[in-house]
Amino acid sequence: MAKRYWLFKTEPSVFGIEDLKRSPRQTTCWEGVRNYQARNMLRDEIRKGDRVLFYHSQVQPMAVVGTAEVVRSGYPDETQFDPKSRYHDPGADPADPRWFMVDIRLEKVFPRPVTLQEMREVKALGKMMLLQKGSRLSIQPVTAEEFRVVTRLGNRAS
DNA sequence: GCCAACGTTGGC
C-alpha cells in the first residue's frame, strides 16, 4: 500500500518533540488517544512506514515542529486497562480492546517551526484539516502535497 | 433514536 501522511497533535507540556528526541531510540508509543475517529485511523489506516507531521498545540507558537515515521502499525493501547493510568478506561475489555496506538520514531526536528499563522498564509495548504474551523481531531490525515509543502518550509533556512 | 445538557478541545 502507498505510504500515507498524517498530522499528530500534542501539547508539549504533556509530550513534546523534545521528549521524543530524548526517548530511547527516539521512539515512543502514541498512547492516550480517546476519540473514536482518531482510534479508527490508529487501528485501521496508519501503517508502518507512514510519515507524520509533529504539531504542538496549546503553546506559543503553535506549530509543526518536525517529522516522525511510523515504525509500528496499530496495536492495543495498554493504558486503557491500567487503573493507575490517566488514560484508564473502565469500560475497555481486554478481549476486545477499545483503544489503539502506533509507535513513531523521530525523523527530524525542523531547523525552524512552521507556525499555524504561517500555514494559514500558504495557499497550497488552504484545505488542510488543521486549518479548518473547529478542527479538533488530534490525529489527522494530510495529503502528500501538504506534507511536502510543510516540510519544505520547516527545512528552509530562516 | 432523539436531543438537551455537559465536558473538553484549542485557537484567539
Next chain:
DNA sequence: GCCAACGTTGGC
C-alpha cells in the same frame, strides 16, 4: 479567560 465546535452521556 472566552467561547465556538463538537463528542459523549443519559433521560425520555
